[in-house]
Amino acid sequence: MDDVDERSTNGDARGTTHETEIKTNVSRGISRVRALGRAIARTTTTTTTTPGVREKREAATRAIERAMDLDSMELSDGRDGVASKDMVVTKPKDIDDADFANYFCTYGYLYHQKDMLEDQSRMTAYHNAVRLNADSFRGKVVLDVGTGSGVLAMWAAQAGAKKVYAVEATHMAVQARKIVEANGLSDVVEVIQCKVEELELPEKVDVIISEWMGYFLLRESMFDSVLVARDKWMKPGGAMFPSHAKMYLSAIKTNKTEQKKQELDESLNVWDEFVANTSNNYGIDLSCMNGEFEDEQREHYLNCSAWCDIHPTQLLCAKPFTLASFDLNKCTKADIAMLRDVDFKLTLFERNSSASGEEVRAGAFAGWFDVTFAGSEANPCENVVELTTAPDANGATHWGQQAFYIHPEIRPSDGAVIAGKFDMLRRKENQRLYSVRMNWTQSTKEGKRNDSMGQRGIVWHIE
Numbered sequence: 001m002d003d004v005d006e007r008s009t010n011g012d013a014r015g016t017t018h019e020t021e022i023k024t025n026v027s028r029g030i031s032r033v034r035a036l037g038r039a040i041a042r043t044t045t046t047t048t049t050t051p052g053v054r055e056k057r058e059a060a061t062r063a064i065e066r067a068m069d070l071d072s073m074e075l076s077d078g079r080d081g082v083a084s085k086d087m088v089v090t091k092p093k094d095i096d097d098a099d100f101a102n103y104f105c106t107y108g109y110l111y112h113q114k115d116m117l118e119d120q121s122r123m124t125a126y127h128n129a130v131r132l133n134a135d136s137f138r139g140k141v142v143l144d145v146g147t148g149s150g151v152l153a154m155w156a157a158q159a160g161a162k163k164v165y166a167v168e169a170t171h172m173a174v175q176a177r178k179i180v181e182a183n184g185l186s187d188v189v190e191v192i193q194c195k196v197e198e199l200e201l202p203e204k205v206d207v208i209i210s211e212w213m214g215y216f217l218l219r220e221s222m223f224d225s226v227l228v229a230r231d232k233w234m235k236p237g238g239a240m241f242p243s244h245a246k247m248y249l250s251a252i253k254t255n256k257t258e259q260k261k262q263e264l265d266e267s268l269n270v271w272d273e274f275v276a277n278t279s280n281n282y283g284i285d286l287s288c289m290n291g292e293f294e295d296e297q298r299e300h301y302l303n304c305s306a307w308c309d310i311h312p313t314q315l316l317c318a319k320p321f322t323l324a325s326f327d328l329n330k331c332t333k334a335d336i337a338m339l340r341d342v343d344f345k346l347t348l349f350e351r352n353s354s355a356s357g358e359e360v361r362a363g364a365f366a367g368w369f370d371v372t373f374a375g376s377e378a379n380p381c382e383n384v385v386e387l388t389t390a391p392d393a394n395g396a397t398h399w400g401q402q403a404f405y406i407h408p409e410i411r412p413s414d415g416a417v418i419a420g421k422f423d424m425l426r427r428k429e430n431q432r433l434y435s436v437r438m439n440w441t442q443s444t445k446e447g448k449r450n451d452s453m454g455q456r457g458i459v460w461h462i463e
């Protein structure tokens with residue numbers, strides 16, 4: 001297998017995420033000042049060359065500055081939460097402050113909706129799911145949960161829906177209404193600005209369409225809202241678009257793990273210098289914080305998963321492991337809110353060596369998902385459509401894949417079979433974010449466990 005350098009980790013934006021690390025950090029609820037400092041530090045070291053990223057980051061910074069400054073804006077013109085006519089970060093009354101700052105804020109921006117509209121795999125899959133299954137829409141009542149710019153609602157109308165309720169929590173609803181009107185679909189599509197949890201409709205619906213998926217499927221927890229809508233507004237026998245979802249795990253080779261370890265070591269060296277200088281110059285000894293600083297930095301460099309665009313040649317297993325399978329027409333919040341004690345098993349390719357003759361090691365686990373548009377038992381789709389976010393030689397969707405770095409890396413010669421437990425749990429401080437925990441042992445293909453390796457366990461945060 002050739003050595004392939006991992007492609008850029010500067011994917012496109014999703015929710016409160018990576019491409020705009022400044023927004024992300026603020027949204028994590030970490031100390032804003034600390035987060036901003038780190039984000040700026042990382043910005044300068046990681047992403048100076050990707051075209052368009054700097055512009056997006058600047059826009060993100062402006063968004064944050066404006067979001068952070070809402071209080072003073074309220075004072076500036078006397079109108080509650082309205083600063084200017086393009087002030088799209090205005091918080092609607094039915095969204096609580098934390099959820100707005102952590103999650104909804106960015107969706108109010110056209111530049112952010114554009115990131116999603118530019119994802120060709122996403123667009124083609126949803127477009128095909130609707131237009132190739134026009135029978136599922138013709139003459140039907142449709143609910144689009146989280147309509148954003150209105151694109152899914154408009155496709156439903158173009159496929160012949162009798163009525164489409166397009167619900168959007170943020171100010172983007174105002175823009176969606178204009179877009180729907182400009183496309184001559186206002187007689188069918190009704191844009192309603194509210195959280196779908198607060199929605200009141202005059203009738204039940206035949207179809208719910210929504211693009212709710214976050215990184216590694218579950219991040220953002222938006223499916224909670226879709227479930228509320230399904231259970232309240234869907235007619236018996238109605239169909240969810242998409243209707244099924246699956247999550248996958250594999251192991252990859254990557255040069256990022258060593259890089260991250262080096263960055264960690266560098267950061268600890270800089271800290272030691274800083275502690276010595278602070279003592280020499282100001283007579284204050286901070287060395288009692290050495291352990292705390294190391295924990296903090298280790299978590300940042302090694303225990304946070306990262307967006308990545310994996311080339312298929314990086315995969316070290318012939319087949320990914322299916323961690324979860326959801327029937328979205330039937331599943332409950334308990335099914336989707338967490339994955340607990342999932343027994344996983346990955347079999348690594350053996351006797352792989354790189355160009356330099358070294359054994360190829362697994363530097364990360366990688367996770368991704370796909371969703372399928374198959375309709376429901378009562379209303380199956382004529383043409384089943386799939387949207388996958390699997391590693392692709394042509395490049396990733398804006399969801400990319402999540403890499404969970406493993407340090408020290410796993411050597412197949414220590415046992416090519418990696419088996420253990422996988423958990424994915426919501427974070428206490430922010431229910432839209434998740435942590436992943438994996439505990440595993442290594443065995444030979446014949447089932448002989450390598451006791452000298454013992455059991456390894458790592459927790460990662462998906463940020």
Ligand SMILES: C[S@@+](CC[C@H](N)C(=O)[O-])C[C@H]1O[C@@H](n2cnc3c(N)ncnc32)[C@H](O)[C@@H]1O
Binds near residue numbers: 108148151212
């Ligand atoms: C991933 S975007 C998809 C936008 C659009 N449907 C598309 O496919 O381009 C999700 C949208 O759902 C909205 N949203 C999320 N949770 C919502 C809720 N509980 N009620 C209403 N809108 C919501 C967000 O503001 C965002 O605009």
